[in-house]
Amino acid sequence: MAESVTSPAVAPGVFSRKASGLVRVGSTLDVFIFNVGLVSVGIAIAYNQYYGPSLYPGAQPWISTLLAAGGMVFVAAAFYCWSVVFPRSGGVYVFLSRTINPGVAFVFSLIETIILLYYAALAAGLIVQVGLASFFGAVGTVAKNATLVSWGVTVAKPAGVFWIGTLIIVIAGALLISGTRRYFTVQRILFVVAVAGLAVIAVAMIVGSRNGFSSSLTSLTGLHYNQVIATAEKHGYAPAGTSFGESWKFIIWPLLPLLGAVQSVGIGGEVKKVRRSQLLGMIGAVVATGLVIALFALLSNKDFGYNFQGAVAYNALTGVSGGTTSTAPWFAVLAGLLGHNIVLSVVILATFAAWIWFWIPAEMAYTTRSMIAWSFDRVAPNGLGYVSETVHTPIVAIGVSTGGAIVFMWFIAFKAVAFLTFIEVLLVIWGAVMVAAVLFPLTRKSMYEASPAKNFKLLGIPVMPVAGAISAVFMAAMLVLLWRDPIAAGALIHPSKMPVEAWVTLAAIVLGAAWYIGVRRYRKRQGIDISLAFQQIPIE
Amino acid sequence: MTGPANPLSEVNSWADLQREAVAIVAAAEQQGVTLRVVGSAGIRLHCPEPGPLMDRLGRAAKDIDFIVPQRHRKGMRKLLESRGYVIDRDLLIAMEGRRYSFEHAENGTEIDVFVEKLDFCHTIELGDRLTRHAVTIPLEELLLQKLQIIEMTTTDVIDASVLLATHDASGAGGDAPAPAPEVIDAGHIARVLARDWGFHHTATRNLERVCPAGTEPCPVDVGPGGTERARLGAQRLRDVIEAEPKTLAWRMRDKVGERKQWWQDVDEREATY
Numbered sequence: 018m019a020e021s022v023t024s025p026a027v028a029p030g031v032f033s034r035k036a037s038g039l040v041r042v043g044s045t046l047d048v049f050i051f052n053v054g055l056v057s058v059g060i061a062i063a064y065n066q067y068y069g070p071s072l073y074p075g076a077q078p079w080i081s082t083l084l085a086a087g088g089m090v091f092v093a094a095a096f097y098c099w100s101v102v103f104p105r106s107g108g109v110y111v112f113l114s115r116t117i118n119p120g121v122a123f124v125f126s127l128i129e130t131i132i133l134l135y136y137a138a139l140a141a142g143l144i145v146q147v148g149l150a151s152f153f154g155a156v157g158t159v160a161k162n163a164t165l166v167s168w169g170v171t172v173a174k175p176a177g178v179f180w181i182g183t184l185i186i187v188i189a190g191a192l193l194i195s196g197t198r199r200y201f202t203v204q205r206i207l208f209v210v211a212v213a214g215l216a217v218i219a220v221a222m223i224v225g226s227r228n229g230f231s232s233s234l235t236s237l238t239g240l241h242y243n244q245v246i247a248t249a250e251k252h253g254y255a256p257a258g259t260s261f262g263e264s265w266k267f268i269i270w271p272l273l274p275l276l277g278a279v280q281s282v283g284i285g286g287e288v289k290k291v292r293r294s295q296l297l298g299m300i301g302a303v304v305a306t307g308l309v310i311a312l313f314a315l316l317s318n319k320d321f322g323y324n325f326q327g328a329v330a331y332n333a334l335t336g337v338s339g340g341t342t343s344t345a346p347w348f349a350v351l352a353g354l355l356g357h358n359i360v361l362s363v364v365i366l367a368t369f370a371a372w373i374w375f376w377i378p379a380e381m382a383y384t385t386r387s388m389i390a391w392s393f394d395r396v397a398p399n400g401l402g403y404v405s406e407t408v409h410t411p412i413v414a415i416g417v418s419t420g421g422a423i424v425f426m427w428f429i430a431f432k433a434v435a436f437l438t439f440i441e442v443l444l445v446i447w448g449a450v451m452v453a454a455v456l457f458p459l460t461r462k463s464m465y466e467a468s469p470a471k472n473f474k475l476l477g478i479p480v481m482p483v484a485g486a487i488s489a490v491f492m493a494a495m496l497v498l499l500w501r502d503p504i505a506a507g508a509l510i511h512p513s514k515m516p517v518e519a520w521v522t523l524a525a526i527v528l529g530a531a532w533y534i535g536v537r538r539y540r541k542r543q544g545i546d547i548s549l550a551f552q553q554i555p556i557e
Numbered sequence: 558m559t560g561p562a563n564p565l566s567e568v569n570s571w572a573d574l575q576r577e578a579v580a581i582v583a584a585a586e587q588q589g590v591t592l593r594v595v596g597s598a599g600i601r602l603h604c605p606e607p608g609p610l611m612d613r614l615g616r617a618a619k620d621i622d623f624i625v626p627q628r629h630r631k632g633m634r635k636l637l638e639s640r641g642y643v644i645d646r647d648l649l650i651a652m653e654g655r656r657y658s659f660e661h662a663e664n665g666t667e668i669d670v671f672v673e674k675l676d677f678c679h680t681i682e683l684g685d686r687l688t689r690h691a692v693t694i695p696l697e698e699l700l701l702q703k704l705q706i707i708e709m710t711t712t713d714v715i716d717a718s719v720l721l722a723t724h725d726a727s728g729a730g731g732d733a734p735a736p737a738p739e740v741i742d743a744g745h746i747a748r749v750l751a752r753d754w755g756f757h758h759t760a761t762r763n764l765e766r767v768c769p770a771g772t773e774p775c776p777v778d779v780g781p782g783g784t785e786r787a788r789l790g791a792q793r794l795r796d797v798i799e800a801e802p803k804t805l806a807w808r809m810r811d812k813v814g815e816r817k818q819w820w821q822d823v824d825e826r827e828a829t830y
Contacts, residue, residue: 039652
């Protein structure tokens with residue numbers, strides 16, 4: 018049915034093949050939600066307000082967030098160009114394997130998969146620690162119910178984090194197994210819930226006041242606003258005025274969630290009208306979430322006070338007794354106290370849990386697509402791309418992703434590992450994609466010339482290489498900040514004591530490279546030249 | 558692979574495709590699998606008349622498209638694989654059981670299989686009408702499949718013109734009884750379009766393109782008798798469609814008009830991975 022429909026606005030991409038029209042699953046809204054969910058406004062606000070004022074006195078999270086979002090706009094622009102050159106699922110692996118080197122692409126993609134599965138588990142842990150524990154703690158405090166408060170403490174213990182976190186990961190895996198269409202539908206519903214909840218919190222914070230918060234704090238927790246600050250100061254906390262330098266150093270915290278805004282590159286083959294969807298999905302997610310996160314930082318300053326946030330979190334982080342709330346004073350807990358209302362507390366905590374949830378199935382979906390791309394290129398076993406005839410989804414790849422995330426959940430819960438320097442590795446991998454964007458028009462000239470990206474120009478300047486260059490510099494700067502910051506990450510390579518992340522990365526490089534070389538030889542013996550998969554030529 | 562080997566070593570004509578399509582439908586029937594031919598091949602196979610006209614117009618068929626009920630997907634796949642067709646894994650994952658594509662390992666014959674409904678710019682639900690004809694979907698759905706396309710190509714206009722030139726359109730809207738099997742049931746088409754403003758808008762616009770109202774000539778030369786028959790049929794369709802009472806949802810959507818997109822986006826089929 019080659020005569021069939023073509024959407025008027027759709028021009029063939031580099032690798033399109035003429036055939037029957039296809040109604041893809043993901044709409045522009047789905048792509049936007051996928052990316053916004055991966056930013057996870059909840060995690061961003063929680064991290065910003067907890068770690069910013071406490072550990073980087075003078076750093077204003079709203080300034081850091083806007084700076085990070087500014088850099089991410091260029092990253093999104095470069096990834097957007099990649100996504101229209103290769104409108105496929107598989108993300109980084111697809112881009113690098115077709116333009117740089119398939120072996121390097123596989124190794125990088127393998128490491129990226131490991132990292133993203135860690136972050137899926139991290140989010141599952143955060144739902145328990147920041148969401149559920151805070152929920153019981155805040156609602157119990159507001160309702161003056163000791164049982165709920167004790168549940169808050171119990172679920173935050175290792176066994177609680179592991180089992181509940183594992184259950185959440187399994188639910189995310191089951192959702193993906195039930196199909197992408199259902200996954201997008203669930204995400205759409207949760208997005209409405211999360212946005213509505215956020216709007217309620219914003220209104221509560223706009224009408225709230227610091228005096229109101231202070232009196233609620235005392236009546237509900239017995240803590241006194243000024244005493245909390247004084248206690249922290251006595252134990253070493255140094256309140257400070259706004260510092261641009263500290264705000265710049267703190268940029269790496271809001272950057273972590275904002276990196277999620279471009280991850281729809283992983284599902285590029287499953288979205289309708291890829292040019293419009295990915296543009297609005299990526300750039301829109303960076304801008305929208307950047308503004309929302311910054312807004313909540315400003316509202317937090319208004320209602321809780323910058324120094325109080327710093328002091329109460331500092332007391333919690335340094336174990337100062339009597340200077341903090343019974344459950345860790347994450348943003349959701351403070352907002353619950355501000356509301357001084359059980360229903361509002363429930364709304365706040367449910368909203369934050371919903372925001373954190375988005376990370377989990379989305380990260381798993383991304384890694385699943387990478388695995389399928391490996392399998393289709395015959396770099397990984399065919400079985401990894403097996404599609405169930407019953408549920409019609411790639412159950413093996415989803416199962417591997419689910420299992421991998423559960424392994425990390427165990428490490429997070431019982432070994433309290435925080436693989437913070439993984440973010441440095443991710444920056445190196447994505448930085449390589451940015452450098453590849455700079456080189457692409459030169460090294461693969463014919464491919465670039467035949468692609469829609471060739472026509473993307475701003476004031477006559479080609480977007481892809483320029484955005485790639487700016488992004489590469491931005492990522493290098495972020496890498497340096499992370500490397501030098503022992504609070505956020507620290508050096509990945511440390512002669513005296515190499516962090517676990519370095520060993521995991523090294524192992525993935527060695528095993529990944531060995532695997533690729535071995536597979537290439539094995540396939541050759543089967544009479545299959547896997548390099549052909551990477552040499553597709555443009556249609557035009 | 559336990560089934561019969563594909564008799565075609567090389568497919569180079571419509572006659573080969575026709576034989577293969579009919580053989581597949583028959584083999585499926587024997588195995589309890591319902592398959593019906595859709596699209597351009599369906600128009601040719603529905604009855605003897607369209608074929609020679611399509612040949613005269615240079616309308617070649619290049620592949621075969623089928624539709625299968627959801628519950629028969631497994632059997633369909635088994636059958637086609639047993640005949641030497643290789644499934645497109647890429648589409649298998651991308652469409653999650655809503656669509657299949659196959660290519661014959663030896664002769665390259667391509668087969669697309671739609672599941673339960675024809676889901677393009679507008680959706681055509683077959684329901685219990687699927688088995689009304691022994692080999693293809695009913696005439697009305699064959700025509701609707703062409704009329705739902707938001708931007709018709711020349712070949713789409715040819716296909717729709719041929720259908721109208723080789724079949725009368727009759728029947729009334731509402732609950733009026735359906736006309737004879739080889740007559741296009743205008744009432745059914747009108748009822749489908751009366752529920753969906755977007756589909757109605759696209760289809761009536763396309764009908765105008767295939768056979769304009771008034772004295773303007775039809776763009777496809779389907780012969781003297783054919784042209785008159787097509788013009789009458791198109792006018793009959795227009796009359797019945799217009800007379801059919803519209804649903805509340807249709808009327809509400811009508812107020813919005815073209816300010817909001819009325820079709821769903823359909824992309825080129827590209828490699829997903």
